[in-house]
Amino acid sequence: MEKKSMDCILERLPDRIRIPLERARSAFEDKVTEIVLRAESPVCIRERKRMFFLTDSGYLTDSACAENLLITSSKEMEQTVLRLCDYSIYAFQNEINSGFITIDGGVRVGLCGKAVIHHGEIINVRDISSLSFRVARDISGCASSLIQKLDPLGGVLICGIPASGKTTLIRDAARQLSYRYRVSVLDERGELSACHRGKSGFSLGLCDVYNGYPKGIAANCAIRSMAPEIIICDEMGDQSDVDLLLYSMRCGVAFIATVHASSMQDLRRREITSKMINTGAFRYIVFLCADGNVGQIDKIYEMCDARD
Numbered sequence: 001m002e003k004k005s006m007d008c009i010l011e012r013l014p015d016r017i018r019i020p021l022e023r024a025r026s027a028f029e030d031k032v033t034e035i036v037l038r039a040e041s042p043v044c045i046r047e048r049k050r051m052f053f054l055t056d057s058g059y060l061t062d063s064a065c066a067e068n069l070l071i072t073s074s075k076e077m078e079q080t081v082l083r084l085c086d087y088s089i090y091a092f093q094n095e096i097n098s099g100f101i102t103i104d105g106g107v108r109v110g111l112c113g114k115a116v117i118h119h120g121e122i123i124n125v126r127d128i129s130s131l132s133f134r135v136a137r138d139i140s141g142c143a144s145s146l147i148q149k150l151d152p153l154g155g156v157l158i159c160g161i162p163a164s165g166k167t168t169l170i171r172d173a174a175r176q177l178s179y180r181y182r183v184s185v186l187d188e189r190g191e192l193s194a195c196h197r198g199k200s201g202f203s204l205g206l207c208d209v210y211n212g213y214p215k216g217i218a219a220n221c222a223i224r225s226m227a228p229e230i231i232i233c234d235e236m237g238d239q240s241d242v243d244l245l246l247y248s249m250r251c252g253v254a255f256i257a258t259v260h261a262s263s264m265q266d267l268r269r270r271e272i273t274s275k276m277i278n279t280g281a282f283r284y285i286v287f288l289c290a291d292g293n294v295g296q297i298d299k300i301y302e303m304c305d306a307r308d
Contacts, residue, residue: 005136008105009035012083014076016056017043023058033163035133039077042069048163049291081128084109097122106136106194106201136167136194138202142295143173146286149300152177152230153254154283157276159261165294166258167191167234171202172295173256174232178205184222185209186233207232216244223251232256237272245281255281263287264301277303 006029010018017037028045036044042064043054052060056070084101085092095101101109110132116124146169150156160166171192174185185207187193194201195211208226210218215233222228231248236257248255259276261267264285268274277285285301 005105005107006032008103008107009133009135012080012103014079017070017072017076017080020054020056020058020070024054024060027060028052032135034135037072037077037080037131037133039074039129040071042071046163077128077131080131081111084131093124096125099125100189102190104194104201106138106191108134108136108189108191110134134191136191136202137165137294138171138194139165139168139294140172140175143169143176146297147173147176149297150284152181152256155254155281156256156284156286157282158256158258158286158288159267160258160288161262161290162260164288164290165296166288169288169295170232170234170256170258171204174207175203175205177230177232177256178207181229182227183207183230183232184218184226184228186213186215186218186222186231187211188213188215188218189234192232192234216240219244219248223248223253228253230254230256234258235260236276239272239275242272242275242279245276245279249279249281257282261287262290 006025010021013021031047032045033048034046036046045052045054045060050062052062053064053066054060054070055066055068057068084103092101096111099110099112101111103109111125111128112130113125113128115122116126158166158169174183174192177183185192185204187195187209190211193204193209193211208222208228210222219231222231231253236259245255259273261273267277267285283303285303286297287299289296289298
């Protein structure tokens with residue numbers, strides 16, 4: 001049986017933090033989106049619209065000024081980073097420099113601290129001050145209504161605010177579509193497949209999964225060797241992604257992708273996302289609800305109807 005994301009998080013934490021979290025687990029596990037540790041600050045548990053703090057006895061409070069809050073020490077931050085890296089910081093240096101570490105269970109851990117710069121590039125991050133554990137979820141069937149409403153070969157851009165369920169939705173879409181189409185998944189951050197040490201934590205059906213590849217390289221490999229009808233990837237948003245969409249269109253491959261955006265106005269206002277939709281790669285623009293269930297659809301635009 002695969003471990004839950006929460007189990008994968010808890011086993012990386014020092015006992016003084018893990019034990020109170022275990023005690024409070026039943027109160028937050030179904031809705032939690034992030035667990036955040038900050039040096040010399042209270043342990044923070046985030047849901048989509050609410051934030052709680054943990055006491056040292058394992059209770060939740062919405063007050064950052066409550067008594068007996070569990071404070072993460074700088075030493076415990078160091079211990080946690082070592083556990084995240086399996087006690088080999090060097091082996092995870094590239095991920096650390098990129099601002100995140102992916103662990104088993106599909107959990108992406110964002111981190112920040114003091115950057116060490118050499119010739120304009122980050123070569124190390126020291127004195128880690130914050131760790132944000134994003135809780136991964138696998139909700140089978142959550143993409144069914146979306147797939148029924150549109151033609152995936154037309155290209156689909158899924159938009160939403162953070163924690164609206166974009167990754168969860170395209171994970172299920174990839175799995176379902178893989179039984180009807182040739183699907184390649186560009187899993188640059190390891191979140192879609194929850195791949196850790198070569199083992200997938202979530203099933204992606206019959207997809208061909210490129211784990212850890214930069215998106216452009218993965219797309220080239222897929223198109224040249226796996227003949228996909230659909231490519232699926234998460235979190236697009238820079239000029240190289242625009243170029244990738246144009247290349248894929250020339251090769252006759254449809255794209256299903258996600259971006260952070262709250263509205264059509266927001267999407268068009270930003271230069272890169274505006275360029276992305278103007279490539280013509282996406283027939284459908286889908287917005288997820290900010291206040292609904294994870295992956296719940298708010299609006300679907302066909303590009304001929306997409307107006308401010």
